[in-house]
Amino acid sequence: MPLPFGTGSQPFRTDIREEEDKYSVEAELPGIAKEDIDIQVQGNELIIRAKRNDIVEQKDDSNRIIRQERRSGEFIRRFYVDHIDEEHIKAKLEEGVLKLEIPKRPGDDQSRRRIQID
Structure with missing residues (x-):
């Protein structure tokens, strides 16, 4: 059985805490607007999707691009x-x-019970 909040790759960092009555998740998404974040629950999966489209351009006096840095995905x-x-x-x-x-x-009992060995 998979562990709660088990995951594979880590494209952004998260902290996950379990309390008696809830889970708390904090995900680092600097520079991403809330309109570009999608959170869904599908079956037994919580899915967090974030899009980034940052473009920085510097042009000279002739309007030629001298430096262009793009981060998107x-x-x-x-x-x-x-x-x-x-x-x-x-x-x-x-x-x-x-x-x-x-x-x-x-009402969901998530307590563990120790099994006696005969």
Whole structure:
């Protein structure tokens, strides 16, 4: 069984904390506007998708490009989630950090039981 929030590649950094009644996720997305961030829950996956289109140009007096730096692309993170209350997920973007509060579904017992060996 996959671990909650298990993932493969890491195109942007995240911190994930589990509390008794919720998960808290913080993702670093500097320079990305909230309109360019898409958050979805599909089955047992929480998907965070972010797009960046930054273009910096410097031209000389003849309008020739002297230097051009482009950074663009789409960044995607997928996390395994289970027993969450999808209807009450809260998301906020503050100073380049996306903060998600993901409540656990009430009544789902996630406690562990030690098995006695005979």
